[in-house]
Amino acid sequence: MLSHIARRFFEAMIILLGITIVTYMLLYLFPADPVRQIAGRSATPETVNNIRQQLGLDLPVYEQYWRYLTSLVQGDFGRSYIQKTExxxxxxxxxxxxxxxxxxxxxxxxxxxxxxxxxxxxxxxxxxxxxxxxxxxxxxxxxxxxxxxxxxxxxxxxxxxxxxxxxxxxxxxxxxxxxxxxxxxxxxxxxxxxxxxxxxxxxxxxxxxxxxxxxxxxxxxxxxxxxxxxxxxxxxxxxxxxxxxxxxxxxxxxxxxxxxxxxxxxxxxxxxxxxxxxxxxxxxxxxxxxxxxxxxxxxxxxxxxx
CATH class of the missing domain: 1.10.3720.10 (MetI-like)
Structure with a gap:
């Protein structure tokens, strides 16, 4: 029984890892730009670039995903752009x-x-x-x-x-x-x-x-x-x-x-x-x-x- 439970737990972890990848891809599938949502419509290009760097959105995709995954492990789901709340x-x-x-x-x-x-x-x-x-x-x-x-x-x-x-x-x-x-x-x-x-x-x-x-x-x-x-x-x-x-x-x-x-x-x-x-x-x-x-x-x- 223990081996069966361990195998099912390992399979569940693999599935969860795949889910995090699919979930992270939502960031690129939505037409809205999170940086623009934070900066506002009247923000200057410099302000937009600064926010993009602060969020790490200027990094390669795999580095962005790794930061996202490590944050999830710590219980950090990010911050709402609209409600300004975790x-x-x-x-x-x-x-x-x-x-x-x-x-x-x-x-x-x-x-x-x-x-x-x-x-x-x-x-x-x-x-x-x-x-x-x-x-x-x-x-x-x-x-x-x-x-x-x-x-x-x-x-x-x-x-x-x-x-x-x-x-x-x-x-x-x-x-x-x-x-x-x-x-x-x-x-x-x-x-x-x-x-x-x-x-x-x-x-x-x-x-x-x-x-x-x-x-x-x-x-x-x-x-x-x-x-x-x-x-x-x-x-x-x-x-x-x-x-x-x-x-x-x-x-x-x-x-x-x-x-x-x-x-x-x-x-x-x-x-x-x-x-x-x-x-x-x-x-x-x-x-x-x-x-x-x-x-x-x-x-x-x-x-x-x-």
């Missing part, structure tokens, strides 16, 4: 809100998705199965802003059960987490149903039934645990997606997460923030998949033999 401070200030929404949303979508998927698999080709799959299809197809606005109108405006937007209390968290959970649960339901159907056809399930094990125990103790591997992989991907920020949902509910920060940076062409958020999102996906691989080792010990 990018790391801006990202870390939004991180708690993003983490909270991520945990709540994943909890909702996994719980709903697993229940729907298991029921659909057990009642295969029945009216219940068809109805749940239609619901899951609607969930994965519905636009985020439509679901979010609908929940706001019903539960915040009409019923007054929750605040219209904001951040700070558990009541503020319910509607955005429910919006993401309802949309994401459809994917988990369809994946769980497919995985469960495959497991239910295995020999050990037929053996358990032949021994007189109750249907409930066969499903809960034997089928569900063996059908969880694809779900664990999906959770690892969702960690990265949610950590990159759900721009639409955060905008609808006024949630101060990383997605809102990224959207504001894109509107202002604030390149250091865009690069920082992109790097954090990519790292989150890599870390999420790495954790999913490690957890899968404990869920299915057979993986250790591969």
């Amino acid at each position: 990018v790391a401070e801006l990202i870390w200030s939004r991180l708690p809100a993003s983490l909270l929404l991520m945990v709540a949303a994943i909890s909702v979508e996994v719980l709903l998705g697993l229940i729907m998927g298991v029921i659909s698999a057990v009642k295969r080709n029945s009216t219940t199965d068809n109805a749940l799959m239609v619901v899951s299809f609607v969930g994965v197809s519905a636009p985020q802003f439509v679901v979010g606005i609908l929940l706001l109108y019903v539960f915040a405006v009409q019923l007054g059960w929750f605040p219209i937007g904001g951040y700070g209390t558990a009541s503020h968290l319910v509607l955005p987490a429910l919006t993401l959970g309802l949309l994401g649960s459809g994917w988990y339901a369809r994946m769980m149903r497919s995985s469960m159907l495959n497991v239910l056809e295995q020999d050990f399930i037929r053996t358990a039934r032949a021994k007189g094990v109750s249907k409930f125990r066969v499903i809960l103790r034997h089928a569900v645990p063996n059908a969880l591997l694809p779900i664990i992989a999906m959770i690892g991907i969702d960690i990265g997606i949610f950590m990159s920020g759900i721009v639409v949902v955060e905008s609808v509910f006024g949630w101060p997460g990383i997605g809102q920060l990224a959207w504001q940076a894109i509107q202002r062409v604030d390149i250091p923030i865009i690069m920082g958020v992109t790097l954090v999102a990519a790292c989150s996906i890599v870390i999420g998949n790495f954790l999913a691989d490690i957890i899968a080792l404990f869920v299915d010990p057979r993986i250790k033999l591969k």
Whole structure:
């Protein structure tokens, strides 16, 4: 197991290194000149050249990248040209809100998705199965802003059960987490149903039934645990997606997460923030998949033999 973990960790580090290269190339892909953004439109050529030298942008590309990489290792993501603030401070200030929404949303979508998927698999080709799959299809197809606005109108405006937007209390968290959970649960339901159907056809399930094990125990103790591997992989991907920020949902509910920060940076062409958020999102996906691989080792010990 330790060798497998070490190998996966090394692969993750290589991927992260590649991500830093791609992220740094954003500096050259954007049409905006960071020096001009700092100096202003009325700056003289001398001022522009001085700023370019101070930033090291007159150095060869490989030297610029090395300085960028060494700064990242020290936790320095650069400085925002527009907000005049360290990018790391801006990202870390939004991180708690993003983490909270991520945990709540994943909890909702996994719980709903697993229940729907298991029921659909057990009642295969029945009216219940068809109805749940239609619901899951609607969930994965519905636009985020439509679901979010609908929940706001019903539960915040009409019923007054929750605040219209904001951040700070558990009541503020319910509607955005429910919006993401309802949309994401459809994917988990369809994946769980497919995985469960495959497991239910295995020999050990037929053996358990032949021994007189109750249907409930066969499903809960034997089928569900063996059908969880694809779900664990999906959770690892969702960690990265949610950590990159759900721009639409955060905008609808006024949630101060990383997605809102990224959207504001894109509107202002604030390149250091865009690069920082992109790097954090990519790292989150890599870390999420790495954790999913490690957890899968404990869920299915057979993986250790591969």
